[in-house]
Amino acid sequence: MAGNGKDKQETGEGNKELFLSAFKTTIPVLLGYIPLGMAFGFLLDGAGYHWIYAFLMSLFVYAGSGQFLAVALLAAGAGLTEFAIATLLLNLRHAFYGLSLLEKFSGVGKVKPYLIFALTDETYALLTTTDVPRGSSKSGFYFYIAALDHFYWISGSVLGAVLGSVLELNLEGMGFVLTALFVVLTIEQYFNSEARFPFIAAVGAGTFSLIFFNPDNMLLASIILGTLILLAREKSMQKTQPTQRAWRALQTEPETRAINASVQPAEDKTRRKD
Amino acid sequence: MLDSLHMLITIAVIALATFATRALPFLFFGSREPPAMLSIIEKNLPPMILLLLVIYCLKDVQWFSAPYGIPELFTISVVAGLHFWKRNAMLSIFTGTGLYMLLVQLNVLSFL
Numbered sequence A: 001m002a003g004n005g006k007d008k009q010e011t012g013e014g015n016k017e018l019f020l021s022a023f024k025t026t027i028p029v030l031l032g033y034i035p036l037g038m039a040f041g042f043l044l045d046g047a048g049y050h051w052i053y054a055f056l057m058s059l060f061v062y063a064g065s066g067q068f069l070a071v072a073l074l075a076a077g078a079g080l081t082e083f084a085i086a087t088l089l090l091n092l093r094h095a096f097y098g099l100s101l102l103e104k105f106s107g108v109g110k111v112k113p114y115l116i117f118a119l120t121d122e123t124y125a126l127l128t129t130t131d132v133p134r135g136s137s138k139s140g141f142y143f144y145i146a147a148l149d150h151f152y153w154i155s156g157s158v159l160g161a162v163l164g165s166v167l168e169l170n171l172e173g174m175g176f177v178l179t180a181l182f183v184v185l186t187i188e189q190y191f192n193s194e195a196r197f198p199f200i201a202a203v204g205a206g207t208f209s210l211i212f213f214n215p216d217n218m219l220l221a222s223i224i225l226g227t228l229i230l231l232a233r234e235k236s237m238q239k240t241q242p243t244q245r246a247w248r249a250l251q252t253e254p255e256t257r258a259i260n261a262s263v264q265p266a267e268d269k270t271r272r273k274d
Numbered sequence B: 001m002l003d004s005l006h007m008l009i010t011i012a013v014i015a016l017a018t019f020a021t022r023a024l025p026f027l028f029f030g031s032r033e034p035p036a037m038l039s040i041i042e043k044n045l046p047p048m049i050l051l052l053l054v055i056y057c058l059k060d061v062q063w064f065s066a067p068y069g070i071p072e073l074f075t076i077s078v079v080a081g082l083h084f085w086k087r088n089a090m091l092s093i094f095t096g097t098g099l100y101m102l103l104v105q106l107n108v109l110s111f112l
Helices: A004-010 A012-046 A051-060 A064-076 A080-091 A093-099 A109-117 A121-129 A138-163 A176-192 A197-212 A218-252 A257-273 B002-028 B036-042 B045-056 B070-086 B089-105
Strands: none
Touching (some): A012 B089, A051 A138, A064 A080, A109 A138, A121 B045, A176 B070, A176 B089
C-alpha cells in the first residue's frame, strides 16, 4: 500500500494525470499564445517569408518579443551583428529569471537544458508560482508546462503564417489573457510569501521605467532597477539591524540595559566607519 | 537558395543570442556558490518580476488620449478583486479577458 504512490508515478496512469494537471495550468497561456503567435505569423507572412520560417523561429528561438523584433529587423535589412546585439539586449531580462530558478532547477535532471531554453516570461511566471502536484516528479511537471507552452507558441505562429489574412477572426483584446494571468500569479505570490517589499520595489521601478524608458526597453530597465532597490534595501537592513535589536532590548529588558548601553557605543563606532 | 541560407543563419543567430541570455546565470553559478547577497534576494525576485510583467503589459497604453487606459485599469482591478475574493485562477482570468474583449471590441467607452 505504502508503495502505491511511487508505483503510480512510474506508470502511464500517473504520467497522464501529471500531464493533465500541467495542461490545466497552461490553459491561460494557450489562449494567450495562439493569438500572439498568430500575430507573429501574420507579420512574417506579410513581410514575404514562407511559413516554414515562422515554424523554425518559434521552434528554435521561442521568444515572443524577440521574434517580433526580428521581423522588424528583417524588414529593415539589418546585419547579423545587429540581430545578435538587439536580441541579447531585449532578452537580457531572462538572465534575471534564471537567477531565481537556480535552486528550483537543480535536480531536475536531463530536462534542465530544455527548461532553460524554454524560459519565456509566461513559463517563468507559471514555474515560480505553481506548486508541483503532491507525490509527482518536479522535472516531469516542469517539462510538461514548458513543452506545452512551446507547442502553443509554435502552433499559433504557424497558424498565423499559413492562414495569413484569409481568416477574419476578431481576436482583438484576447492577448489580455496574459495580462490577467500575470495579475493572478502576482496575487498568488502575495499569498505565498510574507515579503511585501518586492511589490513596493516593483511599483516604484515599474512606474519609473514606464515613464522614462521607451516601451522596448522598459522591462529590462525596470528589472535592473528593481533588483538594485532590493539589494540596497537588504544592505541597509543589515546595517541597521544590530542597533535596532539593541534598541528593542533596551526598551523591554531592564536587566540587560546596562550591557546594551555598554555595547551600543562600540556599534556606533563601527557604523561610523562604514 | 542564398536567401534561404541567409535566413537560416539569421534564425540561428537569434536563437543562440536568446538561449545565451537564458543560460547565463546557470553557466555562471553552475560550479560555484552564488554570493550570499544573491540568495537573499533570490526569493524576492519572482514577486517583483511578476508585478513588473503586469506593469509591462501596460507599456503601449495611451494615457493621454481616450480611453485613457481605463479598459486596462478597470479590467485589471476586476481580475484582482475577483481573485482576492474567490481565488479561482480560471474564473479570474477568463472573466477578465472576456470583459476586456467586450470593452475594446464593442467600444463601450467611446463616450470618453
